[in-house]
Amino acid sequence: MKTKMQFKRDLKEKNELVNIAIDRFLPRKDEYPKQIHKAMRHTVFAGGKRLRPYLTVTLYNLFSDDNSSIIEVAAAIEMLHTYTLIHDDLPEIDNDDMRRGKPTCHVVYGSDLALLAGDALLVNAFEMLSMINIDDRIKLNLIREMAVECGDKGLIAGQMADILNEGKEGSPEMLDFIHLNKTVKLFRLCSRMACYTARVREEDFERLDEYSYRFGMAFQIMDDILDVEGEAKSLGKTIGKDAESNKMTYPAVYGMEKSKSVANRLIEEANEIISHYEDKAHFLKMLNDYVITREI
Amino acid sequence: MKTKMQFKRDLKEKNELVNIAIDRFLPRKDEYPKQIHKAMRHTVFAGGKRLRPYLTVTLYNLFSDDNSSIIEVAAAIEMLHTYTLIHDDLPEIDNDDMRRGKPTCHVVYGSDLALLAGDALLVNAFEMLSMINIDDRIKLNLIREMAVECGDKGLIAGQMADILNEGKEGSPEMLDFIHLNKTVKLFRLCSRMACYTARVREEDFERLDEYSYRFGMAFQIMDDILDVEGEAKSLGKTIGKDAESNKMTYPAVYGMEKSKSVANRLIEEANEIISHYEDKAHFLKMLNDYVITREI
Numbered sequence: 001m002k003t004k005m006q007f008k009r010d011l012k013e014k015n016e017l018v019n020i021a022i023d024r025f026l027p028r029k030d031e032y033p034k035q036i037h038k039a040m041r042h043t044v045f046a047g048g049k050r051l052r053p054y055l056t057v058t059l060y061n062l063f064s065d066d067n068s069s070i071i072e073v074a075a076a077i078e079m080l081h082t083y084t085l086i087h088d089d090l091p092e093i094d095n096d097d098m099r100r101g102k103p104t105c106h107v108v109y110g111s112d113l114a115l116l117a118g119d120a121l122l123v124n125a126f127e128m129l130s131m132i133n134i135d136d137r138i139k140l141n142l143i144r145e146m147a148v149e150c151g152d153k154g155l156i157a158g159q160m161a162d163i164l165n166e167g168k169e170g171s172p173e174m175l176d177f178i179h180l181n182k183t184v185k186l187f188r189l190c191s192r193m194a195c196y197t198a199r200v201r202e203e204d205f206e207r208l209d210e211y212s213y214r215f216g217m218a219f220q221i222m223d224d225i226l227d228v229e230g231e232a233k234s235l236g237k238t239i240g241k242d243a244e245s246n247k248m249t250y251p252a253v254y255g256m257e258k259s260k261s262v263a264n265r266l267i268e269e270a271n272e273i274i275s276h277y278e279d280k281a282h283f284l285k286m287l288n289d290y291v292i293t294r295e296i
Numbered sequence: 297m298k299t300k301m302q303f304k305r306d307l308k309e310k311n312e313l314v315n316i317a318i319d320r321f322l323p324r325k326d327e328y329p330k331q332i333h334k335a336m337r338h339t340v341f342a343g344g345k346r347l348r349p350y351l352t353v354t355l356y357n358l359f360s361d362d363n364s365s366i367i368e369v370a371a372a373i374e375m376l377h378t379y380t381l382i383h384d385d386l387p388e389i390d391n392d393d394m395r396r397g398k399p400t401c402h403v404v405y406g407s408d409l410a411l412l413a414g415d416a417l418l419v420n421a422f423e424m425l426s427m428i429n430i431d432d433r434i435k436l437n438l439i440r441e442m443a444v445e446c447g448d449k450g451l452i453a454g455q456m457a458d459i460l461n462e463g464k465e466g467s468p469e470m471l472d473f474i475h476l477n478k479t480v481k482l483f484r485l486c487s488r489m490a491c492y493t494a495r496v497r498e499e500d501f502e503r504l505d506e507y508s509y510r511f512g513m514a515f516q517i518m519d520d521i522l523d524v525e526g527e528a529k530s531l532g533k534t535i536g537k538d539a540e541s542n543k544m545t546y547p548a549v550y551g552m553e554k555s556k557s558v559a560n561r562l563i564e565e566a567n568e569i570i571s572h573y574e575d576k577a578h579f580l581k582m583l584n585d586y587v588i589t590r591e592i
Contacts, residue, residue: 027448033456036448087415092407111388112459115411119383119418120448126422127443136432143439147423152323152332152416160329163408 002282010283014057014074015050017067021075025128039109039117040124044082046100051287053078055215056190058284059208062277063198069134073142073193080125080150081186086118088159096241122150134197141196149189158182167246170253178248179220187216211273218266219291221259224249228256230295267292298578306579310353310370311346313363317371321424335405335413336420340378342396347583349374351511352486354580355504358573359494365430369438369489376421376446377482382414384455392537418446430493437492445485454478463542466549474544475516483512507569514562515587517555520545524552526591563588 002010022044027037053074060070089096089104090111097107106114129142148154158181165174191212195205227242228251242249250259267288274281274288298306318340323333349370356366385392385400386407393403402410425438444450454477461470487508491501523538524547538545546555563584570577570584 033453033460035460036452036456040448087411090411092411113456115383115386115388116448116452116455119415120452122415122418123443123447123452127440127447130436130440130443136436140426140432140435144423144426147419147426151419151423152336152412156332156412156416156419157329159412160332160409164329164331 002286004286007283007286010058011050011054014054014071017071018050018053018057018074018078019045021071022079025072025075026124035109035113036116036120039105039113040120042102042108043086043099043105043117044079044121046102048078048082048100050078051219052081052186052190055187055212055284055287056194058287059191059194059212060198062280062284063200063204069132070194070197072128072132073197074190076125076128076142076146077186077190077193079121079128080146083118083121083125084150084155084159084186086114086121090114090118093159093163094241094245138196138199142193145192145196146189149185149192154181154185158185162247165248168248170248172253175248175250175253179217179250183220183223184213184216187219188212207273207276211270214266214270214273215288215291218263218270218288221250221263221266222292222294224251225256225259225263226295263292298582300582303579303582306354307346307350310350310363310367313367314346314349314353314370314374315341317367318375321368321371322420331405331409332412332416335401335409336416338398338404339382339395339401339413340375340417342398344374344378344396346374347515348377348482348486351483351508351580351583352490354583355487355490355508356494358576358580359496359500365428366490366493368424368428369493370486372421372424372438372442373482373486373489375417375424376442379414379417379421380446380451380455380482382410382417386410386414389455389459390537390541434492434495438489441488441492442485445481445488450477450481454481458543461544464544466544468549471544471546471549475513475546479516479519480509480512483515484508503569503572507566510562510566510569511584511587514559514566514584517546517559517562518588518590520547521552521555521559522591559588 026040026044029037029041031037056074056077057067057070060067085099086105088094089099090106096104098104104114105117109117125146126143129139129146132139132142150156152160158178161174161178162182165178188209191208192205195208200208224242227240227249241247243252250262254262270288271285274284277284322336322340325333325337327333352370352373353363353366356363381395382401384390385395386402392400394400400410401413405413421442422439425435425442428435428438446452448456454474457470457474458478461474484505487504488501491504496504520538523536523545537543539548546558550558566584567581570580573580
């Protein structure tokens with residue numbers, strides 16, 4: 001059994017390693033044209049929770065303790081995630097002013113630079129994967145997997161559907177489509193990249209697909225709930241924004257009580273699936289609990 | 297010796313193959329969410345000159361006639377190029393209404409969809425490369441090369457410098473930085489991808505680097521010249537736009553006469569370099585001539 005303090009230390013240590021990997025990979029702030037590098041670093045290092053890279057490394061640790069390659073895989077995922085945040089926050093999409101407790105990239109650097117900073121982070125994510133010191137075949141699997149999950153059949157389809165359905169009456173099917181594509185697929189990408197890197201057997205691959213689906217969906221439902229319940233200060237981003245822009249959310253479609261019970265059920269199932277790995281899954285179970293108990 | 301008609305037929309045939317490869321790779325227009333797929337196809341199939349894919353395939357043909365892989369490489373380059381066009385045309389960057397003789401992507405589909413369509417084409421370019429039926433090591437070289445040339449140390453650096461220097465008095469050094477990064481590196485990418493795919497020797501690699509540098513720079517200088525001299529109708533995009541937005545251009549820094557003579561000299565040098573391949577270089581020489589004689 002692990003203590004909460006051990007979990008927090010693990011989270012901090014892994015995220016520190018991921019931050020170092022990103023910092024080493026991105027161009028210095030003072031390289032010309034420095035504005036783009038500043039803009040890229042602004043959102044990457046604005047202090048996110050780093051859930052995705054932590055999940056990636058911790059799932060990988062079910063199978064191996066040699067973190068040399070997986071930290072860079074996790075860093076690529078975080079750069080990819082940050083690109084989606086920067087572009088989503090732009091005035092033409094969600095027009096959000098606050099992110100990770102700081103003014104968004106376009107508020108500080110202008111929409112033109114924010115657009116390019118997002119593009120650059122996306123490209124950097126692919127570049128980083130192409131340079132990891134790992135078997136060529138695995139590297140190609142990682143690259144293809146990332147492209148598929150974040151492309152127009154994945155994250156971008158979710159973002160599109162989100163935009164197209166603003167102000168429309170929510171259907172459970174459409175809500176699932178949006179959450180699956182916009183959020184869950186990125187968490188599933190974490191688990192798939194961990195599985196490829198650890199060269200797991202097919203049955204582990206499928207088990208962790210099932211796990212990350214539940215983890216990601218519970219995370220998004222809680223995000224919807226917190227958007228209604230949270231306070232701007234603690235969540236570090238604009239709150240009540242979903243309702244204001246008529247986004248399709250779990251509470252809007254199912255009501256608050258049902259949303260909470262679905263999130264809880266998903267996390268129970270996630271805990272059950274991950275129990276297969278016994279003692280090795282302690283940190284993951286604590287991460288699961290964090291997802292439904294977090295206030296930010 | 298090849299006739300002009302043979303050159304035109306070769307151009308048409310290769311571009312047809314590239315179009316088919318892109319068409320097969322992109323999701324159908326009627327796949328959900330269809331708006332994003334329509335927006336992606338709008339600019340890809342708006343009828344560009346397809347210079348970059350043609351250059352890629354034709355350089356490759358210096359070494360091999362088996363076009364099975366190179367067509368897909370060229371298709372990935374064209375998708376990458378189209379992503380840059382869509383994002384550059386957005387209101388926050390160049391705010392261009394016309395491209396390839398048609399209304400730009402954001403004019404037809406809105407800025408939100410155009411932003412996502414650009415993102416999706418960039419991701420698709422990487423996905424396509426990851427799936428080409430070619431040696432793993434070569435595939436990884438292609439992917440890394442594309443990421444480096446189109447990232448914040450390549451195309452995006454050029455785009456940034458272009459934005460930062462609008463309205464400033466042009467220096468030859470800054471102009472070179474912008475043209476090299478924003479335009480030439482994409483042409484150099486064509487030659488490098490052709491070289492990797494054809495598994496050429498180091499000396500050919502370097503020779504074609506020198507060639508594509510001159511080809512790309514001449515192309516951009518002519519583009520600057522045509523922006524001053526051309527007519528909106530024939531060029532198919534907004535004309536006089538550079539001067540209007542105080543872009544740094546060759547005619548603005550060096551004057552029209554000097555610009556034309558530099559472009560001519562570069563193409564002479566390009567012809568000389570490519571002469572190394574004797575008869576096999578006929579179409580490339582005709583392409584070189586096209587760059588400095590084109591009116592659109």
